[in-house]
Amino acid sequence: METEIKLFISYLHNTKRMSGNTVVSYERDLKKxxxxxxxxxxxxxxxxxxxxxxNSYMLYLEKNHFAASTVSRSVASMRAFFQYLYQEHLIENNPADHLHPPKVEKKMPEILSVEEVDLLLRQPSDRTPKGLRDRAMLELLYATGIRVSELIHLEMSDVNLAMGYINCRDTDSERVIPFGSQAKKALQQYMHTVRDGFLKGQESEVLFTNCSGKPMSRQGFWKVLKHYAQTAGIEKDITPHTLRHSFAAHLIQNGADLKSVQEMLGHSDISTTQMYLNMNVYKIRDVYTKAHPRK
Incomplete structure (x- = not known):
């Protein structure tokens, strides 16, 4: 079984060109x-x-109180694995053909209000190199809605300050995302005045580095975000994805069309972006219920 899993993982890497994180998840599920x-x-x-x-394995996962989302991901991994084995004639029948994941209740993501975002973005100091770097990261993340993994992999050549946009690349596509004047100002200050100080004479194309001149990590950014959320007194459970959710929700609340938001977020399916429209509907309904005299 181990040999077939290795073949499948190699297929995901080399043929399907899946992202590293996705492949790691598949491998972990299948080894379990x-x-x-x-x-x-x-x-x-x-x-x-x-x-x-x-089915007995699924029952085992459920009895051991694995979350429905974890079981669903395991089902997706098994379905893809056994489909691959069947296509490659390594098994005669596909045992995962009728395997169905449990229903996962979709929770609305946590988003910040415009006032909370403004408060958060005002926390980094404009008098220290670290503060200027942190403000540039936070401003750009909220201005573009990119994922944290995309933020920390940006290179200097991906930023067009004059035109106000970034090139964001992943394994399958490339998208151009505009940013506004506040993000532009923060990026200019960081790129032109303090970035070289972090590098200490080293050569690097990476846009955002840590204090040692090495590429910023996800964990490093997580600590940065948590620190400023605390100093801002924001009690919501903020994650690195919160600014992405807030970016999309605020655009739609202010009249942006779903298709444009989908393209900026890099969603392959517009139904994923639809979630933010639903959030806006719920907000409007809540306002109506509280304010209308004949509710």
Missing amino acids: MMLYFQEVHQMTRVQDITETSL
């Missing part, structure tokens, strides 16, 4: 499945796994 079958059922061959076997 393999361990279950080896230890509980003494199964070592993928050819011995049946639909009943997979």
Whole structure:
């Protein structure tokens, strides 16, 4: 079974060109499945796994109180894995054909109000190199709605200050996203006055670095965000994705069309972007209920 998992992971890397994080998730899910079958059922061959076997594994996950979202992700991994094995004629029948994930209740993401975003973005000091860097990161994240992984992988050549846009690349596509005057001002101050000080003579194309001149990490940015949320007194559970959600929700609340927001966010399916429109509907309904005299 281990050999087939390695073949599948290689296929995701080299043929499907999936992102590193996605491939790691698939591999982790499948190794957990393999361990279950080896230890509980003494199964070592993928050819011995049946639909009943997979259902027993799902039942095991649920009995051990794994979250519905975790079980759903495991189902997606197993379906993709066994479909690959079937296409490659490594198994005669696909045992995952009728495997269905549990229903996952979709929670509305936490978003900040415009006032909370403004308060957060005013926290970094404009008198220290670190403060100027942090403000540039936060301003750009909120101005463009890019993912944190995209933010920390931006290079100097991806930023067009004169025209006010960035080139954001992932494994499948490239998108051009505009940014406004506040983000432009913050980027100019960071790029022209303090970035070289972080590099200390080193050569690097990475836009945002840590204090040692190395590329900023996700964990490093997480600490930056948590620190400023605390100093701002914001009690909401802020994650690096919160500014992305807030960016999209605020655009739609102010009349932006779904298609444009979809393109800026890089969503492949507009139904994902639809969530932010639904959030706006709920907000309007709440305002109506509280304010209309004949509610």
